[in-house]
Amino acid sequence: MRIVIAIGGSILLKEYDSKKFEAYAEIIKQLNDDHEIFIVVGGGRPARDYIGVVRDMGVSESICDEIGIQVTRVNARLLQLALKNESYPAIPENFQEALEYACSGKIVIMGGTEPAHSTDAVSCILAEYVDADLVINATSVDGLYDKDPNKFDDAKMFSQVTPDKLLEIVSTNDNKAGTYEFIDKTAIGIIKRSNIKTVIVNGNNPENVKKAITEPIGTLIVNE
Ligand code: UTP
Numbered sequence: 001m002r003i004v005i006a007i008g009g010s011i012l013l014k015e016y017d018s019k020k021f022e023a024y025a026e027i028i029k030q031l032n033d034d035h036e037i038f039i040v041v042g043g044g045r046p047a048r049d050y051i052g053v054v055r056d057m058g059v060s061e062s063i064c065d066e067i068g069i070q071v072t073r074v075n076a077r078l079l080q081l082a083l084k085n086e087s088y089p090a091i092p093e094n095f096q097e098a099l100e101y102a103c104s105g106k107i108v109i110m111g112g113t114e115p116a117h118s119t120d121a122v123s124c125i126l127a128e129y130v131d132a133d134l135v136i137n138a139t140s141v142d143g144l145y146d147k148d149p150n151k152f153d154d155a156k157m158f159s160q161v162t163p164d165k166l167l168e169i170v171s172t173n174d175n176k177a178g179t180y181e182f183i184d185k186t187a188i189g190i191i192k193r194s195n196i197k198t199v200i201v202n203g204n205n206p207e208n209v210k211k212a213i214t215e216p217i218g219t220l221i222v223n224e
Contacts, residue, residue: 001133002036003213006123008139009044009075011203018082020206025082027206031213032086032107038098038130039109040123041079047071065115072111072119080109095129102130121186128194135196136212137183138203143219144169144183160220163192188221195223 005028012020031037047068054067073091080087088106092098094113101108113122120137127135141149142157144166149155158165167188183200191198201208201218211217 001213002038002130003031004038004040004123004127004130004132004135005031005209006040006120006135006137007042007079007203009042009047009072009119010140011044011138012041012075012079013044013046014204021079021082023206024079024209025084027210028083028107029086031210035213036102037107038102038126038132039076039079039107040119040126041072041076041109041111042119043068043072043075043112046075062115065112069112069115074111076109076111083107083109095126098126099130117186118184120183121190124187124190124196124198127196127198128190133197134213135191135198136209137198137200138206138209139200140202140204141200142202143200144221158219159216160222162224163188163221166191166221191221192223197222 007024012024014020028037028039050067050071051064055064076091080089080091086107088101088104088108090101092101092108092110098108098110110122112119123135123137144158144161145155146169147155166183167185170183170185170188190196198221199212199218200221201212203209208217
């Protein structure tokens with residue numbers, strides 16, 4: 001299979017050390033034996049911190065986004081270093097470059113592309129662009145809940161959801177730079193229009209990414 005894996009920056013940089021990068025590098029290498037892998041890395045806390053600094057300067061939301069994008073590319077570079085020579089040694093800045101670099105046979109790792117969306121959208125557009133079979137989104141929750149599981153004890157997790165239902169759930173979210181929730185509206189639109197099979201799993205355990213290929217886990221987003 002051709003698989004796009006989106007890894008939240010908040011997962012990779014939870015502890016601010018090399019361990020998660022190395023654990024993910026190991027899993028990605030294993031998956032790369034049987035599949036063609038593309039990775040999209042998010043911004044996490046450093047992106048939010050930097051965006052906070054520049055927002056205080058009164059710059060536009062697009063420029064805040066641009067700073068966020070630069071941080072995602074630094075995070076992508078760190079994962080690429082952890083993967084050593086199994087990954088292509090440059091970070092694509094757009095989808096055409098990603099496809100071009102994939103012709104090397106190496107794992108391609110990228111961060112953000114343009115303002116006004118998150119790396120979730122990047123992973124779905126990339127999946128559409130390279131005609132991937134599956135997107136695995138490694139995030140900080142077990143799947144999609146009807147409400148915030150950190151705030152509500154009665155929050156329920158969906159094992160499967162349609163893009164329309166998902167849109168309904170996330171439509172109350174804020175859309176400012178650095179504040180996208182685990183999946184943004186652009187991503188949902190792409191999933192819907194191209195029927196991209198997308199699984200959301202808890203990425204705090206990198207093994208869950210492997211499981212998402214072979215067994216039901218997290219939340220599957222599919223058209224009805
Ligand atoms: P992320 O998509 O990683 O957002 O990009 P996040 O909510 O911090 O995700 P986690 O924590 O990694 O899961 C960080 C910020 O960079 C900008 C946005 O402002 C986003 O909030 N960004 C990222 C873009 O504008 N365009 C992109 O293509 C990617």
